[in-house]
Amino acid sequence: MAEGIGPRAAAVQALNEVLGEGRMLAQIPEPELPPGERARARRLTEEVLRRIEPADKLLDKALRKNPPLALRNILRLALVELALGAAPHGVVNAAVTLARRDRKTQHMAGLVNAVLRNIDASALTTAPVQKLPRWLRQPMVHFYGREAVAAMEEVFTQSPPLDLSHRDGATLPEGEFLATGSLRLQDPGQVSALPGYAEGGWWVQDAAAALAARLLAAQPGEKVLDLCAAPGGKTLQLAATGADVTALDISGPRMQRIEENLARAGLKAGLVTADALAWQPAELFDAILLDAPCSATGTIRRHPDLPFVKDGSETEGLAALQAQLLDRALGWLKPGGRLVFATCSLLPEEGEHQLKAVLERHPALQVERPDLPGLQPEWITAEGGLRLRPDYLAAAGGMDGFFIMRLRRG
């Protein structure tokens, strides 16, 4: 077998499923490869997804006819690997082998060889960056402006750093602390091999995602609800404060992951598997964190498959669900209690518009301006919400897109 063929074959298979069948990478079963090769397959798949548009422009100049998707994906992978500096001989051999292995592409193995030997892969490194698809780009340009969207697209071409949240006194890997409190590792390697992993004193959580629980500022002994909690990154943060935390999610399998994550970190929370639209608490809460289901458009740095799989058709339904969840949760707060609402979305329907609408529905509510260490003034909106964008802290690798707001019941 040609060297390194396993991860490359798995990457092409994943690209075929994402781009041909509209499946998210998270829904595709893991390839049967050793962990290191599986990670390499994932990295290769993501690197290609970040450059499909410029790669196709180059390939189309070298091709006379539009090849079948499986062959195009073999060529895309090889071109991206060449542009990233892999050894040309190995890349071309692997691409030819992959073409020969598939009945649909075997008659085009010669074409693969010819195209890859003649193409100038370095042109990919200087080509204009990939644009977001129209369904997402258009509303974003309308809301943020062209320049801001271009800055976000630039960040989406880079593989993101790894951010950690941690308990006090935990053993931590080497990294750089961001002003907001997260520990950032630029080139982490295998997460489970990092110092302190087995002790469970830290967990992977994007720097922007970490701000929602910080803004809730749960206090020891307070009754706190983590609503829409799974897989539990924010539950761990809340439980680490010493608050009495109840974590609720509709998904049984995802609740299982909270249980495992709590056990690994040595933390405790009450766990409820239920539909928040039907559930009723026995008592009111001092504070609630609602991390609502959303389009996840803020997470494209880590999920470059999302723009190709989604089409925006879910946004309206998700925004309506977010408003319903918000209204129910507000009814579960003690008088004077506080609620933090968060979505990992770049669409205003799931953020700024929710803030405006909830104040119209509940005139007695107060918005509390975010006041955490490390927040920059331009991240806070005129209405008092926190708008986090992928191009913020761009030089250090950016952050996920989030909208977060803190409300207080009158």
Ligand SMILES: C[S@@+](CC[C@H](N)C(=O)[O-])C[C@H]1O[C@@H](n2cnc3c(N)ncnc32)[C@H](O)[C@@H]1O
């Ligand atoms: C953005 S994710 C939460 C991420 C989580 N807070 C964390 O930090 O790890 C949204 C969650 O909402 C849950 N969800 C969706 N609809 C729900 C409902 N009606 N009731 C309860 N949970 C729901 C999903 O299962 C999903 O786990």
